[in-house]
Amino acid sequence: MIEAQQLTKRYGEKTAVDRLDFTVKPGTVTGFLGPNGAGKSTTMRMIVGLDAPSAGSVTVNGRRYAEHAAPLQEVGALLEAKSIHPGRSAFNHLNTLALTHGIPRRRVDEVIEMTGLQQVAKKRAGAFSLGMGQRLGIAAALLGDPATIMLDEPVNGLDPEGVLWIRNLLIGLADDGRTVFVSSHLMSEMALVADHLIIVGRGRLLADTTVEGLIRQSGGDTVKVASSDPARLRELLAGPGVEITGRSGSEELEVTGLAARAIGLKAAEHNIALFELHTKAVSLEEAFMELTRDAVEYHGTTTTAAVEAAETVGSAA
Amino acid sequence: MSTATATPTDAPAAPERAGRPAYKVTAARVLRSEWAKFWSLRSSWITLTLALFFVLAFGLIRAWRFKANLDAGQHMDPDMLGANAVSLTLFGLNFGQLALGVLGVLVAAGEYSTGMIRSTLAAVPRRLPVLWAKAVVFGVVALVVGTVGAFVAFGFGSGIVSGTRAALTFSDAGVLRSLFMAGLYLALIGVCGVALGALLRSVAGGIAILVGVLMLVPGLVSLLPTSWQNNVSQYLPSHAGDSMYALHQDAHTLAPGTGLLVLALWTALALAGAAYRLKRTDA
Numbered sequence: 001m002i003e004a005q006q007l008t009k010r011y012g013e014k015t016a017v018d019r020l021d022f023t024v025k026p027g028t029v030t031g032f033l034g035p036n037g038a039g040k041s042t043t044m045r046m047i048v049g050l051d052a053p054s055a056g057s058v059t060v061n062g063r064r065y066a067e068h069a070a071p072l073q074e075v076g077a078l079l080e081a082k083s084i085h086p087g088r089s090a091f092n093h094l095n096t097l098a099l100t101h102g103i104p105r106r107r108v109d110e111v112i113e114m115t116g117l118q119q120v121a122k123k124r125a126g127a128f129s130l131g132m133g134q135r136l137g138i139a140a141a142l143l144g145d146p147a148t149i150m151l152d153e154p155v156n157g158l159d160p161e162g163v164l165w166i167r168n169l170l171i172g173l174a175d176d177g178r179t180v181f182v183s184s185h186l187m188s189e190m191a192l193v194a195d196h197l198i199i200v201g202r203g204r205l206l207a208d209t210t211v212e213g214l215i216r217q218s219g220g221d222t223v224k225v226a227s228s229d230p231a232r233l234r235e236l237l238a239g240p241g242v243e244i245t246g247r248s249g250s251e252e253l254e255v256t257g258l259a260a261r262a263i264g265l266k267a268a269e270h271n272i273a274l275f276e277l278h279t280k281a282v283s284l285e286e287a288f289m290e291l292t293r294d295a296v297e298y299h300g301t302t303t304t305a306a307v308e309a310a311e312t313v314g315s316a317a
Numbered sequence: 318m319s320t321a322t323a324t325p326t327d328a329p330a331a332p333e334r335a336g337r338p339a340y341k342v343t344a345a346r347v348l349r350s351e352w353a354k355f356w357s358l359r360s361s362w363i364t365l366t367l368a369l370f371f372v373l374a375f376g377l378i379r380a381w382r383f384k385a386n387l388d389a390g391q392h393m394d395p396d397m398l399g400a401n402a403v404s405l406t407l408f409g410l411n412f413g414q415l416a417l418g419v420l421g422v423l424v425a426a427g428e429y430s431t432g433m434i435r436s437t438l439a440a441v442p443r444r445l446p447v448l449w450a451k452a453v454v455f456g457v458v459a460l461v462v463g464t465v466g467a468f469v470a471f472g473f474g475s476g477i478v479s480g481t482r483a484a485l486t487f488s489d490a491g492v493l494r495s496l497f498m499a500g501l502y503l504a505l506i507g508v509c510g511v512a513l514g515a516l517l518r519s520v521a522g523g524i525a526i527l528v529g530v531l532m533l534v535p536g537l538v539s540l541l542p543t544s545w546q547n548n549v550s551q552y553l554p555s556h557a558g559d560s561m562y563a564l565h566q567d568a569h570t571l572a573p574g575t576g577l578l579v580l581a582l583w584t585a586l587a588l589a590g591a592a593y594r595l596k597r598t599d600a
Contacts, residue, residue, distance in 0.1 A: 049442040050435060051599040066442035070340040083435040085358065085427065092357035093436075099350035100440045101340040140436060144340060 001026055002047060002075075002148065002181060006056030009042050009203075016042045018203035019056065024181045024196075026147065029174045031194030032183035035292050039203035040183040041079070044152050048077050060148065070101050072144030078137040078151040086126020090117055090136050093125055097140055111139040131162040138169065148179040155189055167193055187288035201292045214287050223255045225263055226276035233272050237263060251275070344446050351450040355458065360423060365462055368416035368503075372466035373473075375409030380474035387481055402485035403495045403564045406467075406474030410499055410562070413466060414506045414531060417459045421510020422523035424455050425591070429518040438600050448515055448595055452508050452588060459507030464500025467562075471496055491564050498573055499562040505584050506531070509554070512587035516594055531555050554583045 002024040009017040017039040024030045034040050045051040047058050049065045057064070060074050068074045084093050094108045112121050115135040120128065125136060134154060141149055151170075155163045170193045174180045184190050190197065197214055199207040207214060215221070227233050230251050234244050242257040255263060260279050267274050282290075355361050379397075383405050386393050397405075425448075428434040441447050471492070478484055485492055514523040531554065538550050547569045550556055560566060560576035571579060 045599075048439050050438055068442075070342060071442050072440055073337070073340050077439055079435055079439070080432060082432045083439075085354075085431045085433040087358045087360060088354070088433075089357070092353070096350045096354045096357065097436060097440045099353055100342050100346050102343070102346055103338075103340055145337065 001061050001179065002058065002150075004043070004047075004056070004058040007043065007046060007053055007058050008055040009039070009046060009051060010054040016203050017046070017053075020200065020203070020205050022198050022205060022208050024148075024179055024198070026179040027174065027177050028195040029170055029180040029182065029193050030196040030198060031190035032181060032198050032200070033187060033190055033288060034183075034185065034200040034206075036185055037202075038185075038200045038292075040185075040200060041152055042203075043200075044077065044079060044150055044181075044183060047150060048075060048079070050079070070144065072097065072101050072103070073146055074144075075148045075150055076141030076144060076146040077149075078134070078141045078154060080152065082133060083137065083140075084125045084133070086124060088125055089122050090125050090128070090139070091121040093136065094139055094143060098143055101144060103143060107143065107145070111142045114142060115139040130157050131159060134158060134162065134166070138166075146178075148181065149173055150181045152183050153185070154182060155184065155186070163189070187285045191284040199288065199291060206291050211284065214291070215282060215284060217287070221256060221259075222280045222282075223258065223260045223263055224252060224276065224278055224280055225255060225260075225267075225274060226252045227267060228273040228275070232270070233267060236266055236270055236272075254280075342441055342443075342446075344450070347441055347446040347450045348453060350440075351447070351454045355424065355454055360427075361420065364416055364420040364423070365458070368413045368420070368459075369462055369466050371412035371416055372409040372463070372503075373470050375412050376406040376470035376474050377409075377477065379408035380405045380477040383483060384477050384481060401483045401564055402475040402478050403471065403492060403562070405478060405483060406470045407495070407499050407562055409466070409470060410463075410503065413463065414503055414558075415528065417463065417503050417507045418510040418527045418531065419524050421455050421459070421507040421512075422514035422520060422527060423510075424451055425511045425514030426518055426520045426523045427514070430520050434600055444595050445592055448511075448588070448592055451515070452511050455511050456504045456508045460500050460504035463503030463507075464497060466503075467496045467499035485564075494573065495562045495564050498577065501577065502558040502561050502580065505580050506554075506558070509584050509587050512584065512591040515591035516587065518594075552579055554580055557583070 004020050004022050007017055007020040008015070020039075020043060032040050032043070042051060043058075046053050047060065047065060048071075059065075060068070065071055065075060088096070091108065091112065094111065095105065097103075098105070098108050112118055115138055117132070117135055117139060120132060125133070128136060138151070138154070141151070154166045154170075158166065167189075170180055170182060174195075182190075182194070191211060194211065197207065197209055197211060198205070199209075199214075207217065209217065225233070228251070230246055230253050234246065234253060237244060237253075237255060237258060242255065244253055244255050246253040260277050264274060264277055380402070383393075383397055383400055386397070428437055437447055438444055471487070475485055475487075487493060510523065510527055513526050514520070517523045517526065535550070535553055535555050538546060538553060541549065551560065551569055551571050557571060557576040557579035560570040561573050561580065563570065563573075566572060570576075
C-alpha cells in the first residue's frame with residue numbers, strides 16, 4: 001500500500017510533482033502513466049526516499065520508507081536500469097544489498113534463478129545488455145520478497161522477448177497477491193497488464209481510475225446517430241444515465257449510456273429514419289492522448305474543451 | 318445480515334504474509350555490506366597493491382640513493398643531509414597517500430558516478446550508516462596496508478643504510494611510534510578521501526581537492542611571509558601528518574600527538590560536511 005498526500009516536489013521555479021494524492025492498493029497492478037517529464041520518476045524516487053518532498057508526504061504501508069526496519073522487505077524498486085556498479089558481478093551486487101538486511105545467500109541464488117541470470121551471475125554487470133541489466137534490477141527489487149514492487153519504465157528499450165518477459169512477470173507478481181506499481185509512457189503496454197491507472201501530466205493528477213473507467217470518461221461508448229428527426233429522437237432516448245449532445249440544425253446526435261442496438265430499435269419503433277448509427281470506439285491510447293493533451297494545452301480543463309477534443313478524435317478516426 | 322455480505326469487508330486487504338523472515342537493517346550489517354562491496358571490485362585490489370608498491374619502492378630507492386651517495390662521497394641534496402632511516406624509508410608515504418586517498422574518493426564518489434548509490438540508499442534509506450560504514454571499512458583497510466607498508470619499508474630500508482650515520486633499528490627510541498603513526502596517517506588520509514568523495518559526489522572533483530590540499534596548498538603557503546608561514550603551515554593536513562611520523566621535531570612542527578589531533582580534526586570536519594550533504598540533499 002502506497003499513499004501519497006499532497007505530494008509535491010519543486011526544483012527552483014519548476015514544479016515537477018504538484019500536490020499529488022493517490023493510493024496504490026494491494027493485489028493489483030497499478031499503472032502510473034504520463035508523458036515524458038510528467039513527474040513519474042520523481043514521484044517514485046520520493047516513495048523510496050531518494051528525493052525528499054518539498055511538501056506533502058508519501059507513505060509505504062503506513063510509514064515513511066526510511067522509517068521501516070527492513071525497507072527492502074516493504075518495497076522492491078527498479079528505478080533506473082543502471083543502479084549498479086559496472087565493475088561488480090551480478091551475484092556480488094545482489095549479495096551486498098542482501099547483507100544490509102541479513103537476507104540469506106540462499107535468497108540471492110533464488111532471485112538470480114527467478115530472473116534467469118544463472119549463466120551470467122559471475123560476470124561483470126557493466127558488460128550486461130539492456131535486457132540483462134533490467135533483469136538484474138528486477139532481481140534486486142525481488143530480493144527482500146516485498147509485498148510491493150515498484151518499477152519505473154521497465155520495458156523501455158527492451159526487445160519484444162524482453163517486453164513479453166516483463167509483462168508476464170508483472171502479471172505473475174500480482175497473481176501472487178503483491179502490489180505492483182509500474183510506470184510507463186506507453187498506454188498500449190499498460191492496457192495489457194494494469195487493472196488500475198493513475199495518470200499524471202505536468203506533475204498533476206489527471207485521472208485515478210480503472211481501464212474501463214478511462215474509456216468511459218473519454219466517451220469511449222459514445223454512439224453517433226444521424227436521423228431524420230433528431231429533436232424527437234432526443235426526447236425519446238432521454239432517461240437516467242443517458243447523455244445526449246448535438247448541435248441545433250444538425251441531424252447528428254451523440255449519445256452516451258445507450259447501446260447502438262437500443263437506439264436503433266427505439267428509432268424503428270417510432271418510425272424515425274436513421275442515416276447513420278455507429279459506436280465510436282476510442283482506444284485506450286486515444287483516451288490517454290486526449291487526457292494528457294488537455295493537460296498540456298489547456299490548464300484547468302473545461303467540459304467544452306474536452307468535448308471538442310473528443311470530436312476531433314472521433315472525426316479523425 | 319447474512320455472512321455473504323460480511324465477507325468482502327472481512328477479507329484482508331493485503332495477502333497473508335505470516336511466516337516471513339524478519340529482516341532488519343543494522344549498523345553491523347551495513348558494515349559487512351560495505352566490506353563485501355569494497356573487496357568485490359577489482360579497482361580496490363589494484364589500487365591497494367599500487368599504494369603498497371609506492372610506499373615500499375620509493376622508500377627503498379630513497380634509502381639506496383642515500384647509501385650510494387654516501388659511499389661515493391658525492392655531494393648530497395640538502396634535504397637528505399640530515400636524514401635518518403625513518404625519514405628515508407617513509408619517503409614513499411608521499412606517493413602512497415595519493416593512491417590511498419584516491420581509492421577513498423572512489424569508494425564514495427564511485428557510487429554516484431555509476432548510479433550504485435540509488436541501490437545503496439534504497440537498501441539503507443537512513444543514509445548515514447552507509448557513510449560511517451564506508452569510512453570504517455576503508456579506514457581499517459588503509460591502516461593495515463599503511464602500517465604493513467611502513468614496517469616492511471623500514472625493515473628492508475634500515476638494512477640498506479645500516480652502518481651509516483642514518484642507521485636505526487626497530488628498538489631505537491621513537492621508531493615504532495613513527496611507523497605506527499605512518500599507518501595511522503595513511504588511514505586518516507584514506508578516510509578524508511571517502512569524506513571528500515561523499516561530499517563532492519564526483520570522482521574528478523574529489524581527487525582534485527585531495528591532490529590540491531595534499532600537494533598544492535603547502536606550496537602556496539610557502540609563498541606567504543615567513544612569520545605567517547610558521548603559524549599556518551604546521552596545521553595543514555599534510556604537515557600535521559609529517560609531524561605525526563617524523564622521528565625528530567623542528568621548531569615549527571607540531572608534536573606527534575598534536576599532529577595526529579590536528580589531522581583527526583580535519584578528517585572529522587570533512588566527514589561532517591559529507592554527512593550533512595548526504596542527509597540533506599537528494600541522492
